[in-house]
Amino acid sequence: MPSSRHINTSLEICCYSIADIEAAIAGGADRVEFCAGQNDGGTSPSYGALKQASDYLRDIEIVVMARPRGGDFCYDQHELKQMLHDIDLIKNLGFNGVVLGALNHDASINIAACQQLVAAAEELTVTFHRAFDCVADPYRSALQLAELGIQRILSSGQQNSAEQGASLLQQLQQDSPQLQWLVAGGVRPHNIKALQQQGFKHFHSAAAKPLASLFDSRYSLAMASKGEADSELQRSQVCQQQVWQMSQALRVEPC
Secondary structure (H helix, E strand, C coil), rough: CCCCCCCCCCEEEEEHHHHHHHHHHCCCCCEECCEHHHHHHCCCCCCHHHHHHHHCCCEEEEEECCCCCCCCCCCCCCCCCHHHHHHHHHCCCCCCCCCCCCCCCCEEECHHHHHHHHHHHHHCCCEHHHHHHHHHCCCHHHHHHHHHCCEEEEECCCCHHHHHHHHHHHHHHHHCCCEEEEEECCCCCCCHHHHHCCCCEEECCCCHHHHHCCCCHHHCCHHHCCCHHHHHHEEEEEEEEHHHHHHHHHHHCCC
């Protein structure tokens, strides 16, 4: 496994393609979270995508999303079984960790489902994704996740951005120091240093910039579910420069 590029801090970049992974590596990231389903907030990548991504394990730590669909985080037995199969594949291909989560309809942690998922992960590092930002009781949920053997929690402090949720994140980090709190939600070059100065050490960022499609949008209307051809073609990609700027910011000790 590649060694960390930072001392006591880490920068994880959310990647949806091989080009994204390459940009994250070139920019100096410590870890990649690899996903599909950009418009759904991250879902399980295909076998083909995982097979390609595994070639980069010699260059960087890669954790993989295990999530069957977008929408809420309440899964039926078929979706749970799908996630278990996804985790087996992620494990067998040699990835470093898995990103997962499951909730009940009352916005509590689905303990039974998470127990199965964590057991399937075995020696993999387990991150609980931003389903955490939807739980009714974050303090109790954090303790439950730690008891389940989950090592990291990805969170924006139950707000739209880490800056807005910083107060809750600080309290959670203080109350549950056995967990690694991975700060997410609008983390970019302009604010990562200020977040670090608030006591946070581990960061997750999309580091994204819009990627213009070269396709002739006159012929994409049939694909547009809301009748907006241009939006149907929109996607983003990791910006190497943003990754580099954040990586460099974390090399400088906070005041």
